[in-house]
Amino acid sequence: xxxxxxxxxxxxxxxxxxxxxxxxxxxxxxxxxxxxxxxxxxxxxxxxxxxxxxxxxxxxxxxxxxxxxxxxxxxxxxxxxxxxxxxxxxxxxxxxxxxxxxxxxxxxxxxxxxxxxxxxxxxxxxxxxxxxxxxxxxxxxxxxxxxxxxxxxxxxxxxxxxxxxxxxxxxxxxxxxxxxxxxxxxxxxxxxxxxxxxxxxxxxxxxxxxxxxxxxxxxxx
Ligand SMILES: *Cc1c(COP(=O)(O)O)cnc(C)c1O
Numbered sequence: 001x002x003x004x005x006x007x008x009x010x011x012x013x014x015x016x017x018x019x020x021x022x023x024x025x026x027x028x029x030x031x032x033x034x035x036x037x038x039x040x041x042x043x044x045x046x047x048x049x050x051x052x053x054x055x056x057x058x059x060x061x062x063x064x065x066x067x068x069x070x071x072x073x074x075x076x077x078x079x080x081x082x083x084x085x086x087x088x089x090x091x092x093x094x095x096x097x098x099x100x101x102x103x104x105x106x107x108x109x110x111x112x113x114x115x116x117x118x119x120x121x122x123x124x125x126x127x128x129x130x131x132x133x134x135x136x137x138x139x140x141x142x143x144x145x146x147x148x149x150x151x152x153x154x155x156x157x158x159x160x161x162x163x164x165x166x167x168x169x170x171x172x173x174x175x176x177x178x179x180x181x182x183x184x185x186x187x188x189x190x191x192x193x194x195x196x197x198x199x200x201x202x203x204x205x206x207x208x209x210x211x212x213x214x215x216x217x218x219x220x221x
Contacts, residue, residue, distance in 0.1 A: 001218040003031065004038035010199075010212060018203060021065050023195075023213030025050060026220045029057050035216065036062065042083075044211050048074040055081055067151075067211055069123050072096040080104045086111045086151040086192050086211070089123040091133065094142060101144035107185075109148040111192055114173065116166040117155040124152070127173040140183040147183075149190030149208075150174050154198055163198050167205035174206075 011020055023044040024032045032043060036059060045051040046068025055064055055078075063083035070087050078085075079100035088094050088110045101108040112134065115124035125133060133139070134147060152170040154163040170193055178188035194202025196215035203210065214220060 003034045003216060006216045007035060007038050007040055010210075010215065013200065014203060014210065018207060019209045021067070021192075021209060021211045022216050023067065023211050024054070024217065025068070025213065027213075027217045029054060031217055032058055032062075044086075044213075048077050051082075052077050065211075075100045076103075079106065079108065082108060084109045084111065084148070084190075087113045087123070088147075089113045089125065091138065094145060098142040098144045107144050107146050109146045109190075111149050111151040111190060112147060114150050114152045114170055116152040116170050118162075118166075119155060127169060130173060131177060134177060134182060134186055135180070139186060143185060145185065147186035149188050149192065150177075151192035153195070154193070154202075156197070160201060164201050164205060167193055167198075167202050167207070171206040 014020060019042060021042045021044040022035050022040050025046045041061065042063045042065060044065040044067040051064060051066065064081060065084045065086060066078055066082050067086045070085065070093060072093055075096045085097060085108060097108055097110060112130050113124035114130050115126055150170060154166040157163065171191060174188055174191045190209050191207055192209040192211065193207045194210035196212050199210040199212055
């Protein structure tokens with residue numbers, strides 16, 4: 001695994017304006033440092049208890065993305081520094097991020113997670129729910145969060161048409177919201193979709209942010 005070469009290969013295939021988030025969950029600080037030394041600054045983690053020590057150990061100009069399911073009682077540990085939370089899946093969680101962000105004197109950018117895959121178990125809003133939620137009058141009262149876009153995960157399948165269709169569903173919801181009147185603290189700027197196995201399809205369907213782990217760092221054990 002040559003992390004530097006992997007980063008270069010993936011970055012070369014991304015259109016300008018599409019951000020690579022290196023998903024470093026389960027990977028050591030030494031490997032993250034290697035990616036950092038190759039120029040990578042955006043990293044994604046899915047567990048608070050792993051994210052916090054990495055934030056403390058590694059260079060302070062890293063932009064840390066929280067990409068996994070987030071429990072309300074753990075928001076306080078990441079609120080002081082997290083760059084973007086991709087996984088807002090309930091109003092309760094958004095309200096807690098707002099509360100903790102206020103304590104840190106921050107406005108935390110957040111994405112709403114949308115359930116586009118066929119599996120029943122994935123977290124997130126449906127496309128109808130997300131549209132209703134973002135336009136609801138409550139949103140504007142959360143003045144320490146900014147809703148910057150949407151995030152979704154496609155079904156893990158070899159069926160490219162299905163994956164493409166799921167990404168397209170998310171992109172259509174994103175553009176639909178982008179063309180409608182939103183609360184002052186919401187704007188559709190980031191469409192986070194695509195992982196190691198499907199980021200090319202996601203990019204073709206309009207992704208502006210891909211979250212790539214194993215294709216960069218190797219398989220996770
Ligand atoms: C682990 C993970 C990724 C990256 O997965 P790879 O297949 O290793 O690229 C992306 N997004 C989320 C939400 C993840 O949990």
